[in-house]
Amino acid sequence: MGKKKTRLSILITTLVCLVVIIVLITNDLLINYATGERLKENIEEKAVIISRTMAKSEWVINGLQNKDEEKYIQEYTNEISRYTDLTFIVVMDMDGIRKSHPNPELIGKPFVGGDEDTVLEQGIEHISISEGTLGDSLRAFSPIFNEEGEQIGAVSVGISLQEIDDVINNNHISNLISSIVGLIIGILGAWFIARYIKRILFGLEPFQIAKLLKERSATLESAREGIITIDKDHKITIVNKAAMKVFEKAGITESPVGKNVEEVLPHSHLEDILKSKQPEMDVEQKINGVTILANRMPIIVNDEVVGAISTFRDLTELKQLAKQLSGVKLYAEALRAQSHEFMNKLHVINGMVTTKSYDELDDYIKQIVNQRNDELNHVVKNVKDSILAGFLLGKLSDARERDVNLQIDVAEEIPASADNQVVHKLITIIGNLTDNAIDAIKSKENRTIDMYVSYKNDWLYIGIQDYGIGIDEHIQQQMFQKGYSTKGNNRGYGLYLVRQSVETLGGSLRFETLEAGTIFEVEVPYQIRRDIQ
Template sequence: MARQLLIVQTVALAVVVLVAGGLFALDERRDADAATRLAVTDVAATTATLPEVAEGIVGPDPTAALQPRAEAIRAATGVDFVVVMGLDEIRLTHPRPDQIGLPYTGHTGPARAGETFTETYTGSLGPSIRAVAPVHDPNGALVGFVSVGVTRQKTWEQFRGSLPGLLGIVVLGLAVSTAGSYLISRRLRRQTLGLTPDQLRRLYEQHDAVLHAIGDGLLVLRSADGDGAPGVEIVNDEARRLLALPEHGPVPFASLPATLRNLPDDGDARDEVHLTADRVLVIGRHAVWWEGRRIGTVVTLRDHTELRAVLGELDSVRGLADALRAQAHESANRLHTIVTMVELGRPEEAVAFATEELRLSQRLVDRLTVTVADPALSALLIGKVAEAAERGVELTVTDDTALGTTPLRSRELVTVVGNLVDNAIDAVRDTDDPWVEVTVRQQDSTVLIEVADSGPGMDPETLSRAMTRGWSTKAEHHGLGLALVAQVVARYGGALRTEPSLGSMIVAEIPVGAK
């Protein structure tokens, strides 16, 4: 394509330059003719006003009197002929003496009317541009004419002298236009990687088909270059859906979620977990380099929202199953103890031993059943108490825990409370006095979920990072608990914060409307 463009541009520019050169030459020729007419008119008019010219015409020997004067004027002005004639139009002077005495070849009509005029006429010296002026005696009577001319051959010779400069300009124009065309074609070849138009068309068709066919989201981000701002070069349909972007048209970089706008420049990565307002996305990023310069980043997106929710619920169920298994094992031990105490004849003590744990557990169940309207949340809190006890952590559900009917769905409540409690239990396992305290209550139009523990806690900066990219106290993996909590809280326009005045405590505030 670059070669074809070079040929077309070169031919077009050559035609333009040559036509322009031809027009310029014609204009120069026209200007030269105009200048010649002006010059011969001035010489003719001036000669006709000389007194000796009028006297010579009517004198006894006109040729002897006028020929030397006419030749002197011709030599001084550079014209080709100065012809003086009488009213009978017989030449009295001529550069060729053999033409003296012969009739003048040309027109004198306007001069007889007293007008100096010019014409192009073929005379004895060939084609010429000539001017004819009337000659008057001192009394104003017409006595003859003066014809002054320059032959076409001389005009052409003058014009031909200017041709080298004109041709130089034309050649320079051709050279500049050819060089410009070459540079443009070279740049185009570099920008199109030397591909032909058909190859570019097929590449575009394949590119478009792939973008619409692949199931993963795909983004191509342009890197900031000098004063250039980062931007979105390519976005496919799946990426628009996952990121809630407009279905058509360009995508402003500012419309991307903050987690994608702030991708680190630490090389490539695979299976990074990023959270948007309502999705859990697993992304891969790969830097694109060209001629040693990073020009952008290719980002792939996979939706793991439902998978993460199911895995979270599976973890909760697994934890509850472990707690029930431990409780079953402990219950078997207690049952053997009670049977043995009965066999030893100590039934009263056996009854007291059997009902003590049941009474404490039943009291918690009765309280939560009355004060918490959502059965899933009640079951979660009861299960977490048992799970924490089996892991050696004292989990307390405070007495002011009370929550009526709210717009929050059961899954959302379980996500927020369950993840906050799990993180707290993980954080206190290695402390000397592991305890966790949970409060779920509604204050005016806001649901407050407060989880305090005896762990080291986290500063606001760590909490902010955990809300978008996940965080865990476990060194072996990168958790998503707080990020999922933040996602639910943000969905309702709430806030997730630490409470430094109470040590290690996280508070989730979720607006749910008036009571």
């Protein structure tokens, strides 16, 4: 059993929460440190300013110089302490004897802390942290001078360190509350981000996406059809193995992925699909001489065309075989018609023999023989290619079987062809045009079809005319397209094969719709065999 995969939402939420926690803890530590340092600087600055102010006060100076005014020092310092939230303001004389203190019982006693010597002995301002009668405190000392510039004492302004710690702790609690709120917001944000990403990924987990990608690649590579896709910038994004085989056959050996499609396949028309947004089905295309049958479709995501895809198969050999088989099929149908006609006549002869109608039988046999001789004399005598002659005789039998009067006029002798492939294509041309002509006169009283065949200067000329319903103008513009038919589904290949065969032989095809019927005229090069007279 495989290892259980962790869900994407859990991974994202865990990662975001971890990042948020680290950021908040770091931020809390930095803020607490910065706040403590800034608070200490502010308190020191406050203590220094107040100590300087007290050292310049006339109440303090007069109290130190005049014994009678000494009592005003205590009142003055208590009032200043109350308004400035100081722990204490102590005024002392040069012997370190207190003249003021928050605890009146300590007035007249020596200053406690041991950090007053610098200001008393050297007359220098300084700041220190020391333990006194009120506990640990931050102290600012300033010397007191009289009008003559003689130092007469010092003032110490103190702020309890416990008060400073209390302020820092209060800030820390505020920061902690903010961090908890930030963490909750981070968790909610991570949850929403995870849901958003999963919605973009169609609810799939990463391992599921990886599995789908592998399966898609395997599917593309196992397909027999060539597959090529481009993005909206006309760059080739996917080419499977079957496509590369066709490309290699066409002389394209390097991988075309990442290249502009027009550089690799100049006539792929995939760029047109991006513009038109319309699919093209069963379109023949040539790649350096290799014929393929391609389907082209736009790739649409959220109603926007993001690329195009083409699937195709190599039709070079299949197309040749199909054309040959189409001629063989027509030839086989002609022979089947001859066989069927012959069997019908045998049944008639058998019936006459059974009824002993010998005179009528004699006349019937003579009629058959004369008709057959006329056809043989006209067709076989002038058409020296046995395959083509046999096919024409078969079409005569087929026409009679379908109650159609097919008149074949061979103006001159048609020599045997030097290439049997040409004969097969001629069978395709004559057979399909004749079948179309028969369909055109099905509902007409005049059920005649005229065909002429002539040869001159290595060119063969064929004309087939019916006296049917004609061809509408809108049909004329589409009737040579593969699959187009007015006769129903799975039709529409006859005229397409006729045109393809004519173009392959290097000939020309014309048609004209008259007041009554249509005539098709074909001209093709026709090389004859020189070894047959």
